[in-house]
Amino acid sequence: xxxxxxxxxxxxxxxxxxWRRRRTCVPRGDGIVEVDGRTLLNLAGNDYLGLAGDxxxxxxxxxxxxxAGVGARASALVSGRTDWxxxxxxxxxxxxxxxxxxxxxxxxxxxxxxxxxxxxxxxxVFCDRLNHASLIDGCRLSRAxxxxxxxxxxNELDDQLRAERNRRRRLIVxxxxxxxxxxxxPLPDLADLAERHDALLLVDEAHxxxxxxxxxxxxxxxxGIESDRCIxxxxxxxxxxxxxxxxxGGQGLADWLWNTARTQVYSTAIPPAAAAAACAALEIVAxxxxxxxxxxxxxxxxxxxxxxxxxxxxxxxxxTPILPVIIGEEAATLAAAAELESRGLLVGxxxxxxxxxxxxxxxxxxxxxxxxARLESIAxxxxxxxxxxxxxxxxxx
Ligand SMILES: *Cc1c(COP(=O)(O)O)cnc(C)c1O
Numbered sequence: 526x527x528x529x530x531x532x533x534x535x536x537x538x539x540x541x542x543x544w545r546r547r548r549t550c551v552p553r554g555d556g557i558v559e560v561d562g563r564t565l566l567n568l569a570g571n572d573y574l575g576l577a578g579d580x581x582x583x584x585x586x587x588x589x590x591x592x593a594g595v596g597a598r599a600s601a602l603v604s605g606r607t608d609w610x611x612x613x614x615x616x617x618x619x620x621x622x623x624x625x626x627x628x629x630x631x632x633x634x635x636x637x638x639x640x641x642x643x644x645x646x647x648x649x650v651f652c653d654r655l656n657h658a659s660l661i662d663g664c665r666l667s668r669a670x671x672x673x674x675x676x677x678x679x680n681e682l683d684d685q686l687r688a689e690r691n692r693r694r695r696l697i698v699x700x701x702x703x704x705x706x707x708x709x710x711p712l713p714d715l716a717d718l719a720e721r722h723d724a725l726l727l728v729d730e731a732h733x734x735x736x737x738x739x740x741x742x743x744x745x746x747x748x749g750i751e752s753d754r755c756i757x758x759x760x761x762x763x764x765x766x767x768x769x770x771x772x773x774g775g776q777g778l779a780d781w782l783w784n785t786a787r788t789q790v791y792s793t794a795i796p797p798a799a800a801a802a803a804c805a806a807l808e809i810v811a812x813x814x815x816x817x818x819x820x821x822x823x824x825x826x827x828x829x830x831x832x833x834x835x836x837x838x839x840x841x842x843x844x845t846p847i848l849p850v851i852i853g854e855e856a857a858t859l860a861a862a863a864e865l866e867s868r869g870l871l872v873g874x875x876x877x878x879x880x881x882x883x884x885x886x887x888x889x890x891x892x893x894x895x896x897x898a899r900l901e902s903i904a905x906x907x908x909x910x911x912x913x914x915x916x917x918x919x920x921x922x
Contacts, residue, residue, distance in 0.1 A: 542855025542885075543876055550871075554578050556894035558871055565871040568889045568903075573736050573846045574816045575894040576766030576809060582802040589801035597794035601628065602783070605794030613800040616807050617771050621742055621757060625779035627772050628800070630792045632731050632760030633659040635770030637666055638788030639758060642781060643725065644669040644696045649689035651682055651697045651724070655706060658879075660698050660729055669696070679714055686722035695724035701744040702732035705880050705888070706839040707847030709744055716750040727756045735764030736817050736846060741810045744843070753778075761799070765806040769795040820846055820893040823900060827891065830904035836911060848889040849875070850907060852914060858885035861907075861914035868906045887911075 538544055550567075551559040556575060558567040576582055589609050597605035610628055617626035629635035640663030644650050648669040652661060653676065664671050670689060674682040682697070689695055697719050699710045712728065719726040730743035738747035741764070745757050753775050761769040772782055782789070809816075824844040831838060837851045852858040855876045862874035865887070873888040880886060887907065895903075 541877070542859060543878070552578060556892050560866070560871060563866065563869075565866060565869055566895070566899075566903075567871050568891065569871045569873040570890055570892065571732070571763035571846075572766055573732075573764040573820055573890070573892050574766070574806075574810070575892050576764065576806045579766065579806075579809065581809065582766055582805045585801040585805035586798035589796075589798040593797040595796060595798070597796055599794070600790060600792060601794040602790050607794075607797045607800070609797040609800040609804070610794060613804050614771075616804050617759075618773060620740075620807050620811075621759075621773040622746070622751065623757070623773035624776045625774065627779050627782045627786070627789065628795060629770040629772070629786070629789045630795060631768065632729075632758065632762060632770035633662075634788035634792060635758050635760070635772055636660050636729060637663040638786035639727065639756060639772050639782060640664055640696065640698060641667040642786040643667075643727070643756070644694055647693040649685075649692040649695050651685055651689075651695065653699045653703075653710065655700070655703050656698060657700050657704050657729060657731065660700065660727075664698060676711065679711065679718060682715075683718060683722075686718060686724060690722065695722060696727060697724050698727045699729070700732070701728050701730045702737070702843075702845045702847065704732065704847065705849060705875060705886070706841075707845045707849050707888075708839055708841035709843040709845065712744055712748045712750055716748070716752070716755065719754055725754055725756060726750075727758065729758045731758070731760045731763055732845060732847060734759035735806070735810045736820065737843065740814075741817055747843075761795075761803040761806075764810070765803050767795075767799045767803040767806060769799055769803065816893040819897070820891055823891050823893075823895055823897060824848065826897065827889070827900045827904060830900055831907060834904055834908035836908060846891045848891065850887040850889065850911065852885055852887060852911060853883055855885050857914040858887060861887055861910040864910035864913045865906060868910070870903065870906055872907075 556567050599605035614626045636659040644667045646668045650664045650669040651672045652664045672685040728745050733743040735741040757773045761767040821844045858874045865872045875888045876885045
C-alpha cells in the first residue's frame with residue numbers, strides 16, 4: 526500500500542520547480558567532477574582549498590585506517606574518542622587560539638547541539654533571518670523564545686534584546702559568511718550588542734574556517750572579537766576537506782558541551798581517519814596561505830567580471846568563496862544551470878525553500894584550484910546562461 530499523500534505532494538513540488546534530482550558526482554581531481562557522463566568544473570562544492578583530494582590528507586587517513594579501522598565504534602563520551610580525536614581537538618583549539626575544542630559528528634550536529642545545550646525554555650535566542658538551516662533547527666529544538674531579526678539595520682535586534690531582558694539567558698546566533706548570499710555578518714556590531722545586553726554570541730564559521738581571517742582562523746579572528754561571550758562553530762567538511770564539526774571556546778564551555786550537547790553525546794564520533802585527515806588539513810592551511818589568497822583573488826575578480834556583464838550579486842564588504850548570481854524564477858534558474866552544464870560548468874541552482882520565492886539563484890562556489898585565466902570565460906558562460914534562461918533579460922528582474 527503506497528503512502529497515500531506522496532504522489533500529490535511530489536507532483537506539487539515538481540510543479541513549483543522545486544524538484545531535486547539525485548545525481549551521482551564522481552570526483553576526478555583538481556576540482557573536476559564527472560556527472561551524467563560529462564566532465565565538469567565543479568563550482569558547486571565546498572572544497573574551497575582543494576584539500577578533499579590532497580594526497581597528504583589521504584595518506585594521513587590511510588595510516589589511521591590501517592591502525593584503527595573504519596568506524597569510531599561509539600560516541601566520544603563512551604569509547605569513541607581515539608588519540609586522533611584528542612589530537613585534532615588540541616590542534617583545533619591551537620589553530621583558533623582558544624582554550625578548548627569539542628568535536629561533533631558534523632557542522633549541522635554542532636549547531637543543533639551547542640544551541641540546545643546553551644539555551645532552553647527560560648531563555649531567548651535571536652536568529653538572523655538568513656541563517657543556515659542547522660542554526661534555525663538548533664534554535665527551534667532548544668525551545669527558547671525564538672526572535673528572528675533582519676540586517677543590515679540592527680535596531681530590530683536591539684529592540685528584541687531589550688524586550689527579552691527578563692529571560693534567564695540570551696543568545697544571538699549568526700553565520701559568519703551567509704551560505705546563500707555569500708556576504709559577511711556584521712560581527713563587530715553583533716558583538717557590541719551582545720556585550721550591551723548581556724547576551725552570548727554564537728558564530729557559525731562554516732564557510733570561513735581555513736579561508737578567511739588571519740591564518741584562515743575565520744571572521745571572529747579577523748574582527749578581533751574573540752571573547753568568552755563568543756562561541757565559535759566550524760566544520761571540517763568544507764575547506765578542511767574531511768567530515769565533522771567543532772565548537773571552540775573556553776574550557777568551561779567545552780566541559781558543558783561534552784556533558785550535555787546531545788548531538789555529540791548520542792551520536793557516534795567521526796571516524797579516526799577523518800580526524801587524522803583534518804589534522805593534516807590544518808597543517809596545510811598554516812603552511813600554504815597561497816591557497817586562500819588565490820581563492821579570494823579569484824572571488825574578487827570573478828565578482829567584477831560578472832557585474833561588468835550586467836549580472837546581479839548580493840553585495841558584500843569581504844570577498845568570500847560564494848558568489849550568488851540572482852536569476853529570479855525557479856524554472857529560469859534551472860535552465861541557466863543546465864546551460865552551464867552544457868558549457869562544462871557545474872553550478873548550484875538554489876531555489877525555494879532554501880531561498881525566498883522569486884530569489885532563485887545560481888550559486889558559484891569557488892575553489893583554489895581554478896586557474897585565474899579561466900575566470901573570464903566562466904563569467905562569459907554565466908552571462909550567456911542567464912541570458913538564455915531569462916529570454917534575453919539578463920538578470921531576470
Ligand atoms: C555546511 C554548513 C553547515 C553544516 O556543516 P556540515 O559539516 O556539512 O554538517 C553549517 N552551517 C553552515 C553555515 C554551513 O554552510
